[in-house]
Amino acid sequence: MVRTTISQLLAAVTLLSKTSAYQQRRYIDNSSGTPEVIVPGASSYNGLNLVPQMGWNTWNAFHCDVDEDLLLTTAQQLVDYGLRDLGYNYISLDDCWSIGRNLSGYLVENPIKFPSGMPSVIARIHDLGFKFGIYSSAGLFTCGRYPGSLGYEKEDAELWASWGVDYLKYDNCFNQGQSGTPKLSFDRYNVMSQALNQTGREIVYAMCNWGNDDPYDWAYTIANSGRMSGDIYDSFNRPDDRCPCTEAPGCAWPGFHCSIMNILNKIPAITSRTMSGYFNDMDGLEVGNGGQDDNEYVSHFSMWAINSSPLMIGTNIGTISPANLAILSNPAIIALNQDPSAGAAIRKWRYMVDPDDYGQGEIQLWTRVLDNGDTVIALLNAGNMTRMMNATMDDIFLDQRTAGAYRAPPELSQTWDVYDLWANRMTDQEAGAIINGTSGAGSNATNPRFNATATSYAEGLRNNATALFGSRTGSIAPSGTFSAEIARHSVGVYRLRSQGNTSTRKRDEL
Numbered sequence: 001m002v003r004t005t006i007s008q009l010l011a012a013v014t015l016l017s018k019t020s021a022y023q024q025r026r027y028i029d030n031s032s033g034t035p036e037v038i039v040p041g042a043s044s045y046n047g048l049n050l051v052p053q054m055g056w057n058t059w060n061a062f063h064c065d066v067d068e069d070l071l072l073t074t075a076q077q078l079v080d081y082g083l084r085d086l087g088y089n090y091i092s093l094d095d096c097w098s099i100g101r102n103l104s105g106y107l108v109e110n111p112i113k114f115p116s117g118m119p120s121v122i123a124r125i126h127d128l129g130f131k132f133g134i135y136s137s138a139g140l141f142t143c144g145r146y147p148g149s150l151g152y153e154k155e156d157a158e159l160w161a162s163w164g165v166d167y168l169k170y171d172n173c174f175n176q177g178q179s180g181t182p183k184l185s186f187d188r189y190n191v192m193s194q195a196l197n198q199t200g201r202e203i204v205y206a207m208c209n210w211g212n213d214d215p216y217d218w219a220y221t222i223a224n225s226g227r228m229s230g231d232i233y234d235s236f237n238r239p240d241d242r243c244p245c246t247e248a249p250g251c252a253w254p255g256f257h258c259s260i261m262n263i264l265n266k267i268p269a270i271t272s273r274t275m276s277g278y279f280n281d282m283d284g285l286e287v288g289n290g291g292q293d294d295n296e297y298v299s300h301f302s303m304w305a306i307n308s309s310p311l312m313i314g315t316n317i318g319t320i321s322p323a324n325l326a327i328l329s330n331p332a333i334i335a336l337n338q339d340p341s342a343g344a345a346i347r348k349w350r351y352m353v354d355p356d357d358y359g360q361g362e363i364q365l366w367t368r369v370l371d372n373g374d375t376v377i378a379l380l381n382a383g384n385m386t387r388m389m390n391a392t393m394d395d396i397f398l399d400q401r402t403a404g405a406y407r408a409p410p411e412l413s414q415t416w417d418v419y420d421l422w423a424n425r426m427t428d429q430e431a432g433a434i435i436n437g438t439s440g441a442g443s444n445a446t447n448p449r450f451n452a453t454a455t456s457y458a459e460g461l462r463n464n465a466t467a468l469f470g471s472r473t474g475s476i477a478p479s480g481t482f483s484a485e486i487a488r489h490s491v492g493v494y495r496l497r498s499q500g501n502t503s504t505r506k507r508d509e510l
């Protein structure tokens with residue numbers, strides 16, 4: 001690191017205070033690529049993605065079957081169904097979009113799939129109020145064997161910036177053996193990170209190296225999110241030999257066909273590596289793709305949300321069912337994902353219970369402290385039958401109890417109101433009316449949906465927007481226990497709000 005004198009530092013601070021966040025980013029990532037000034041409290045390596053990215057990605061439903069009509073039609077549907085305004089504001093094109101490189105070394109889009117040319121498609125996506133994501137691989141080829149970006153990082157970043165790209169998903173296939181140690185992977189992914197920064201355009205950098213070489217240990221200084229597992233598939237808990245790891249750290253062969261429970265069970269060990277500006281990416285959502293029942297999709301969506309995973313819809317919006325639209329459209333759950341605390345949840349306990357057809361069966365309690373002092377709890381029943389589940393105050397506030405503080409944690413002596421965050425899920429009738437165009441999104445009085453384009457989730461939370469708080473179902477007294485009946489393969493998600501004087505509590509914490 002280059003040493004800075006006090007006067008240089010003061011000059012830099014003056015400069016920073018006069019410049020926009022983006023200019024600050026440019027200053028920090030100066031052209032030599034060596035950071036000179038570390039801004040205290042800077043929470044993202046490039047100033048972007050302070051809460052997880054949300055949007056729609058082509059891969060899970062369409063694989064290589066992509067073209068400009070699909071992108072533009074889907075973007076319009078996301079607008080019409082109110083999904084863009086719930087925060088799903090990236091259209092992310094995955095693999096299989098190019099045909100090769102031209103003589104100057106620049107990638108060329110497939111003219112049959114994208115006859116208008118990529119810049120025109122991207123401009124139209126922007127006009128619909130979205131940001132646009134492109135895909136490549138830190139290898140010779142992409143996973144679908146289209147040209148990769150290894151050795152062409154500068155050209156590709158420049159081209160994408162000139163097209164107006166806002167987001168890069170960067171895969172790990174055909175990496176020429178440049179993996180196997182964190183340093184090899186770091187260096188390879190860092191080349192693209194620097195190339196993106198040097199374009200001068202704000203481009204969110206979503207690493208997709210499947211947790212290889214433990215990215216949760218090194219990627220937050222060069223990227224905005226990092227996949228932490230092999231590829232998801234549309235099964236709640238079916239084990240598959242092609243996804244051999246059950247733990248994230250040290251997984252040498254991430255594979256694919258990883259179930260929801262497989263991916264979720266890899267998260268607890270690495271939750272501390274989720275932070276504002278860098279998120280553990282649990283992979284695109286499978287909600288709507290038909291491999292899971294309603295309870296399972298509710299669990300999948302809820303657990304991705306509370307763990308601050310990017311929420312990228314991965315289904316065909318054109319054929320989405322009312323029930324699946326209702327799941328993706330629950331602002332009270334999305335608000336957990338977009339909470340300014342930008343942390344992950346903590347799994348407080350896990351017990352093995354009645355196994356199902358796959359020999360799987362377990363129950364878990366997850367909790368997370370939110371920015372405004374609320375605590376969310378998730379009672380996950382991945383067992384084979386409906387059961388009563390309990391969360392004691394001691395378990396919910398285990399970390400506060402064991403923090404070694406000089407006095408008893410105030411949380412334990414407070415009464416907490418419990419808000420069920422799935423209570424106001426849209427009915428199938430309401431969601432069906434949105435799909436049929438007979439009800440404008442947001443016009444429903446009993447389920448006031450949230451418009452994140454107009455008001456950010458952070459602001460909505462500050463103003464106690466009712467759509468973000470579910471419905472009050474009871475309270476937990478000091479030393480009490482919260483109990484709820486949870487269906488097979490389902491989850492109850494509850495926001496606990498202190499009846500105590502939260503402003504006093506906040507002051508205490510300062």
Ligand code: GAL
Binds near residue numbers: 171172208231
């Ligand atoms: C995988 C990646 C998937 C998808 C696919 C495209 O490596 O994890 O999310 O992008 O490649 O070929």
